[in-house]
Amino acid sequence: MEAESGERGAALLDVRGLTKIFGALKACDNVDLTIGTGQIHALLGENGAGKSTFVKMLFGSLQPNGGEIRWKGRRVAIASPGEARRLGIGMVFQHFSLFEALTAAENIALSLGNDTPIAAIAAKAQALSYSYGLPLDPYSLVGDLSVGERQRIEIIRCLLQTPDLIILDEPTSVLTPQEAEKLFETLERLRSEGKSILYISHRLEEVKRLCDGATVLRHGRVVGHCDPRQETAASLARMMVGNDVAAVVRPPVDREGDRPPLLEIRNLSRTPATPFSIPLRNVDLSVRAGEVVGIAGVAGNGQGELFEAISGEARQDDAGTVRLRGRDAGRLGISGRRELGAAFVPEERLGHGAAPRMTLSENLLLSRYKTDGKALLGGLGTIRRSALAAAAKRIVERMDVRKSGEDPEAAALSGGNLQKFIVGRELDRQPAVMVINQPTWGVDAGAAARIRQALIELARNGSAVLVISQDLDELFEISDFIAVMHNGELSKPLPVAEASYEKIGLLMGGAAPEGAPHSVEAA
Amino acid sequence: MRIELVRRPQHSILFSALSPFIALALTLVFGAILFALLGKNPAATMYVFFIEPLTQMWSLHELALKAAPLIMIGVGLSVCYLSNNWNIGAEGQFTIGAIAGSILPVVYPQFQNAFTLPLMLLMGMAGGALYAAIPAFLKVKFNTNEILTSLMLVYVAGLFLDWMVRGPWRDPQGHGFPQTIQFSDAATLPEIFPQSGNANWGIVIAIAAALVLWFVLGRTLKGFEVKVIGESPRAGRFAGFSAARMVFFSFIISGALAGLAGICEVAGNVNQLQPVISPGYGFTAIIVAFLGRLNPLGIVAAGLVLGLSYLGGEAAQVALGVSDKAARVFQGMLLFFVLASDTLILYQIRLVRSRKAAGEGAVAGHA
Numbered sequence: 001m002e003a004e005s006g007e008r009g010a011a012l013l014d015v016r017g018l019t020k021i022f023g024a025l026k027a028c029d030n031v032d033l034t035i036g037t038g039q040i041h042a043l044l045g046e047n048g049a050g051k052s053t054f055v056k057m058l059f060g061s062l063q064p065n066g067g068e069i070r071w072k073g074r075r076v077a078i079a080s081p082g083e084a085r086r087l088g089i090g091m092v093f094q095h096f097s098l099f100e101a102l103t104a105a106e107n108i109a110l111s112l113g114n115d116t117p118i119a120a121i122a123a124k125a126q127a128l129s130y131s132y133g134l135p136l137d138p139y140s141l142v143g144d145l146s147v148g149e150r151q152r153i154e155i156i157r158c159l160l161q162t163p164d165l166i167i168l169d170e171p172t173s174v175l176t177p178q179e180a181e182k183l184f185e186t187l188e189r190l191r192s193e194g195k196s197i198l199y200i201s202h203r204l205e206e207v208k209r210l211c212d213g214a215t216v217l218r219h220g221r222v223v224g225h226c227d228p229r230q231e232t233a234a235s236l237a238r239m240m241v242g243n244d245v246a247a248v249v250r251p252p253v254d255r256e257g258d259r260p261p262l263l264e265i266r267n268l269s270r271t272p273a274t275p276f277s278i279p280l281r282n283v284d285l286s287v288r289a290g291e292v293v294g295i296a297g298v299a300g301n302g303q304g305e306l307f308e309a310i311s312g313e314a315r316q317d318d319a320g321t322v323r324l325r326g327r328d329a330g331r332l333g334i335s336g337r338r339e340l341g342a343a344f345v346p347e348e349r350l351g352h353g354a355a356p357r358m359t360l361s362e363n364l365l366l367s368r369y370k371t372d373g374k375a376l377l378g379g380l381g382t383i384r385r386s387a388l389a390a391a392a393k394r395i396v397e398r399m400d401v402r403k404s405g406e407d408p409e410a411a412a413l414s415g416g417n418l419q420k421f422i423v424g425r426e427l428d429r430q431p432a433v434m435v436i437n438q439p440t441w442g443v444d445a446g447a448a449a450r451i452r453q454a455l456i457e458l459a460r461n462g463s464a465v466l467v468i469s470q471d472l473d474e475l476f477e478i479s480d481f482i483a484v485m486h487n488g489e490l491s492k493p494l495p496v497a498e499a500s501y502e503k504i505g506l507l508m509g510g511a512a513p514e515g516a517p518h519s520v521e522a523a
Numbered sequence: 524m525r526i527e528l529v530r531r532p533q534h535s536i537l538f539s540a541l542s543p544f545i546a547l548a549l550t551l552v553f554g555a556i557l558f559a560l561l562g563k564n565p566a567a568t569m570y571v572f573f574i575e576p577l578t579q580m581w582s583l584h585e586l587a588l589k590a591a592p593l594i595m596i597g598v599g600l601s602v603c604y605l606s607n608n609w610n611i612g613a614e615g616q617f618t619i620g621a622i623a624g625s626i627l628p629v630v631y632p633q634f635q636n637a638f639t640l641p642l643m644l645l646m647g648m649a650g651g652a653l654y655a656a657i658p659a660f661l662k663v664k665f666n667t668n669e670i671l672t673s674l675m676l677v678y679v680a681g682l683f684l685d686w687m688v689r690g691p692w693r694d695p696q697g698h699g700f701p702q703t704i705q706f707s708d709a710a711t712l713p714e715i716f717p718q719s720g721n722a723n724w725g726i727v728i729a730i731a732a733a734l735v736l737w738f739v740l741g742r743t744l745k746g747f748e749v750k751v752i753g754e755s756p757r758a759g760r761f762a763g764f765s766a767a768r769m770v771f772f773s774f775i776i777s778g779a780l781a782g783l784a785g786i787c788e789v790a791g792n793v794n795q796l797q798p799v800i801s802p803g804y805g806f807t808a809i810i811v812a813f814l815g816r817l818n819p820l821g822i823v824a825a826g827l828v829l830g831l832s833y834l835g836g837e838a839a840q841v842a843l844g845v846s847d848k849a850a851r852v853f854q855g856m857l858l859f860f861v862l863a864s865d866t867l868i869l870y871q872i873r874l875v876r877s878r879k880a881a882g883e884g885a886v887a888g889h890a
Contacts, residue, residue, distance in 0.1 A: 335763030
């Protein structure tokens with residue numbers, strides 16, 4: 001295929017041997033990639049495979065150490081994002097760069113950086129958005145928009161520059177299945193108009209459905225080019241990961257016997273702490289011993305707020321709102337709730353679940369000093385370093401945490417390894433209630449499987465496990481019940497056997513549960 | 524063209540350890556240049572400034588006298604700065620501590636027994652702690668900036684002292700001078716070796732305070748709490764530590780130590796209250812805390828260095844006619860170089876050519 005593309009010459013983008021080195025790490029090592037006009041090309045790879053580094057070089061925000069970029073047959077050096085846009089390369093980022101306090105049109109105007117009046121921009125943006133089936137009110141405040149709508153602004157902003165190549169970085173990670181379907185239609189429409197798209201993803205099914213070609217990266221190197229339509233999801237996964245990933249086993253829940261609810265949330269409401277955070281509205285949930293309950297939802301629908309309310313980082317006025325092991329915990333702080341047997345793993349690893357500049361053993365103390373005070377602390381509140389080191393070592397071995405040095409700083413670990421340590425830190429306590437937010441976000445497939453299996457085992461050994469995740473595949477893999485969070489409200493949990501991607505997707509989009517069957521027909 | 528600071532991917536451990544020494548060396552070099560520009564022989568000036576005070580027993584005693592308050596205040600401030608609370612008002616807490624501790628010897632001069640001095644020290648600590656609690660309260664309750672409030676309270680304290688010694692507490696037999704009565708012997712902090720010089724037990728108290736805080740910060744859960752909250756407030760909240768309580772804790776500890784330094788200075792050195800009782804110890808201690816890398820043992824060493832700069836400044840004024848402000852210039856340069864070296868350990872400097880259109884800058888901000 002490479003020889004072929006070399007002769008074709010008409011390729012829109014032809015990248016040869018692109019290399020980027022950070023210190024001792026080759027983030028991109030001799031990467032080749034070719035995209036023809038009117039093609040959707042996938043860039044596949046696990047987190048840390050070098051996808052982001054590669055596209056940052058294409059978009060001019062990073063400069064390569066070696067290799068060449070040919071654009072429309074001509075060799076180019078892309079010195080800045082402005083340069084990239086002049087050439088006709090546009091990019092939609094995974095993390096949006098929008099000002100919440102401004103309107104959609106104002107945000108677009110900011111990025112254009114010329115004197116076009118806002119009204120003209122708004123009219124143009126609106127016309128464009130309707131013609132591509134991405135309806136957008138240019139005068140709405142970004143802070144009031146859903147994540148999917150914000151992504152539309154980014155896409156429209158990109159299209160206004162009339163690029164020939166659009167780079168999309170994990171666009172569906174923030175969308176419901178239905179919103180993603182809409183996006184695919186738009187992308188197919190763009191392809192039919194002769195635009196090319198570089199589509200970055202780790203979701204294999206959508207790549208198979210959408211893309212004409214794919215390049216798979218692993219550890220910064222190209223492991224293969226392929227036609228995803230000819231591959232199976234399993235063969236693509238093997239290319240990405242390098243070996244087969246152990247499947248997660250979910251034994252059936254013991255239906256017999258007494259399974260008391262260990263975590264109960266009753267009519268939990270929370271006013272927003274900041275102008276742009278989500279209020280919680282009358283959340284009810286109960287997680288019984290032995291089961292895993294998953295909470296699905298598009299990012300930013302109150303999951304973080306719910307986590308804080310359950311963990312006790314935000315307390316409730318009414319003690320009965322949150323109950324742990326049958327006891328009122330609403331007015332307790334996080335330490336008090338830990339002492340009742342609960343354990344928590346927040347979404348953010350560095351700076352929330354762990355202090356970046358502190359060592360692993362110190363980070364062990366962070367969440368365990370209260371529950372394991374006898375083992376870890378001496379008289380006068382002194383820290384027993386040897387006990388701490390031994391406990392940290394135990395966790396590192398059990399969770400297979402890869403690290404350099406005996407007791408490195410948390411920030412020195414890769415995201416996946418730090419997550420294994422943080423999850424292991426809580427599992428090591430054998431908590432009766434485990435609440436975990438985005439358990440495997442950014443974690444490689446092998447480690448993710450390990451974490452998921454550990455959560456299932458914890459539940460089957462008699463604990464209650466609550467998993468908040470944006471990854472539907474993950475929730476279907478490990479949950480016994482799935483509830484959906486939308487705009488601060490939580491749906492009734494569905495037994496996983498009765499749940500489907502479509503049902504959950506509709507709930508994620510805010511459809512009322514009663515209306516679900518009708519909406520399915522409508523969609 | 525603009526200058527950007529870019530975070531280094533890794534920082535050198537070697538240079539982290541060397542940074543206080545690099546800062547000291549640069550201060551000496553620029554100090555020498557300064558003296559050369561003033562028409563003094565730099566070598567001779569440096570000798571008078573930094574070497575001569577170390578060659579005589581009496582001046583070593585003086586050094587201990589000057590270093591004691593700097594160390595006491597500095598170790599207290601390290602608790603604040605490690606926990607990300609910016610107490611700039613130690614000078615005011617020092618002053619209020621001195622006033623509170625002087626209540627016994629000034630208002631109840633007949634109260635003379637073995638408890639007099641310990642009570643004075645405790646009252647000094649209480650005064651400093653309460654005064655420091657004001658900016659802490661304002662920060663917790665109203666989210667005010669503690670840098671501003673603590674700094675402004677320095678001037679309130681200074682004026683309050685001025686009014687006290689000119690008004691209610693003025694010595695009636697003092698010929699109208701603005702000062703209180705002399706403290707009795709029972710209210711005086713004794714000298715350690717009266718035969719060889721006049722250093723008092725303040726330096727011992729200072730080193731003891733440094734040792735205690737070194738132990739607390741390095742070995743106990745409380746010290747861990749201080750560092751977690753300072754480094755990563757959200758992780759601190761996740762750990763179950765209260766940031767609000769830490770504001771009070773750190774301000775009260777540092778206020779108490781500044782107040783202790785104040786009453787020690789008055790009871791050991793000045794022996795009465797005057798309009799001015801400190802050559803800026805509370806501010807210089809900020810430099811001491813950072814030069815000592817916020818480590819109590821490092822602060823003991825840094826306190827001695829800065830104490831020497833006060834002493835050298837006096838010596839240079841007498842011997843060479845250099846302005847007594849030279850010492851302050853040295854201290855200022857030292858703080859500048861300490862902060863600059865620390866910044867350069869974490870960041871590197873990058874020059875960015877300005878872009879033609881402002882819009883492109885905004886897009887570059889994407890990445």
